[in-house]
Amino acid sequence: MEIILLEDVKSLGKKGEIVKINEGYARNFVLPKKLGLEATPKNLNDLKLTKVKETRLAQEELDVAKALALKVAQKPVKLSIKVGEGGRTFGSISTKEIAIALQNQLGLEIDKKKMHLDDVIKTLGTHSVSIKLHKDVTAQLTVVVTEAK
Template sequence: MKAILSKPVPGLGQTGDLVEVSPGYFRNYLRPRNLAVEATGKNVASVARITQQQQRAAVREQHEAEQLATRLAELPIRVTLKAGENERLFGSVTAADIAEKLRDAGYEFDKRKIVLDEPIKRLGLYTVHIKVHPDVEAKVNVLVEKR
C-alpha cells in the first residue's frame, strides 16, 4: 500500500515522501506512531500543496539572504585598535569584534556565522565571509586602523 510520511523514518524516507509499504507495517507501526498517513487523493493533494508552499518560502528566504549579502558587501566596517611597530596589533580582531560592529550597524549575526581563517593581527583591509544562509555567503570588507 502507499503511504505519505508525516515525519522522517530512517531507512524509508523523509517527511512528505510517498512510499510503498506493507499494510501490516503501516497499520502496526507507522500509523500508531503518527509517522505516516494513507495515500488518498486528498492527502496527496494536501502534501503537494504544502510542498509547493515550502519551496516558495525557501526561494523567498534565499532571495532575501542574497539581498542582505549585497547590502553587507557595501557596508564599511572599521575597527580601530592600538598597534605597535610593523603594524602589529596589541591583541587581535576576532569574529566577536566583527559581530559587535555589525550589531552597531543594525545587523544581528552570531559570531559563529562569521568565518575567519585566523584572528586578524595586523593593520589593513581584510575580506571576511559571513554565512547569511546555508547557500549564501556575504563578503564584508573590514578595515583595521590604528587608534
C-alpha cells in the same frame, strides 16, 4: 498500501515521500506512531500544497539572504586596535568584535558563528571576512582596521 511519510523512517524513506508498504506494517507501526498518513486523495492534495508552500518560503529566505549579502558587501566595517612601537598590535580582532561593529555601524545583526576567519586579525589594513548567510549565499565583508588613538 500507500503511505505518505510525515517523518524520515530509516527503512522506508524521507519525509514527504509516498511509499508502498505492507498493510500490517502500516496499521501496526507507521500509522500508530504518526510516522505517516494513508495516501488518500485529500492527503495527497495536502502534501502537494505543503510542498508548494515550503518551496515558496525557501525562495523567500534565499531572496532575503541575497539582499543582505548586497548590503554587507557595500559598506566596510571600521575597527581600531592599539598599536605599539614598530606597528605591532596589542591583541587581535575576532568575529565577536566584528559582529558588534556590524550591529553598531550598519545596524545588521549577524551571528558571529556565521563569520569565517582563517585566523584572527592582528594587522592594520583591509581584511576580507566571509559570512555564510544561507546555504547558497556567502557574503564578503570588508573590515578596515586602523590604529586606536
